[in-house]
Amino acid sequence: MNYDTLFQTALDGLRADGSYRYFAELERHAGKFPKAFHHGVGRDVTVWCSNDYLGMGQHPDVIAAIHKSLDESGAGAGGTRNISGTNHYHVSLERELASLHGKESALLFNSGYLSNWVTLGTLAARLPGCVVISDELNHASMIEGIRHSRAEKRIFKHNDLQDLEAKLKEFPLETPKIVAFESVYSMNGDIAPIEEICDIADRYNAMTYLDEVHAVGMYGPQGGGVAQERGLEHRLTVIEGTLGKAYGVVGGYIAASAALCDFVRSFGSGFIFSTSLPPMIAAGVLASVRHLRHSDAERKGQKAAVASLRKKLEAVKLPYMPAQSHITPVMVGDAALCREVTDRLLKEHGHYLQPINYPTVPRGTERLRLTPGPLHTEADLDSLVRALNHVWQELNLPRAGA
């Protein structure tokens, strides 16, 4: 048996349907974000698809905190949280995150993916008879966590309150239930009706689990997310976030009651049996979270960049989805064309955008996903829109309102 042939056949399938993934080899330049050296084309490019939405990955406070902690504590944590791997910085960061969300407790994970996977997997598996009611557009990390739990589940139509209620109604009031959803959906940029979802969940005795990965650092007076912006944090059983997107470093967490966090800490295999984040990472994240609790400048700059980009796109009739959130999807609708657009933007114009194709989005809705931030200048925005306009003409792509 030639196993590599089996692997290659599967990969050929991905290539044939346009969903094979090519990685861009980048070298980010601290101090010069959003510029990065692109090894594929051998030049500096402007990055338009980063989830480091606010440029916190190069923030002086964050870099200084990491340097200091690296010098003081060394490179790694030295163990799992239980066996010598709980550093003072982990504990301080958990306190900070609990306080950010107005919760009793928080629990750190090595990524946002793990925080969803472990928390949903543990709650749904360990609460006898637990049922999970999950939005159809939920992130892979939630879907995999729910699947892993082997709990009964129902998928409700995206942001559809009636369908959510219909699914909840199927079960007796005393059955433990989790309603799992996101605030900002990162491919369409739309935002969930959080209050209405909580109202319905309350009526059916369900816990609420909110993924705020694309919202923490970005929304709310202290960067606590959309729930904070809307004064709803107390309504959610669990708020989950990442430390790798707007906070600019890496890691994930949940914020919830002390009992729930202790439960996941005590039963979550993916939490227990994995070496904890390096102390320097916790220190860097702590600096980032603290900075964004007090400073609004990054969020304001980010909003201004989004508004300006959308105005420029409208001026040349480029078909973007006018999303509620900071995310600006530009529809192409074909996998090969989507790749062609991004190839030309990169090679001819020095703008790096990753094409968003199936299975990340449904076929026929292939798109670009623009995430301008406070560090993109007006000149960057003008240059990008000029290049997009040019490529749209070359490829004869549909315009808005056409």
Ligand SMILES: *Cc1c(COP(=O)(O)O)cnc(C)c1O
């Ligand atoms: C990126 C993402 C995650 C995973 O977070 P990481 O910290 O990158 O592992 C979870 N949920 C959503 C909605 C995401 O987009």
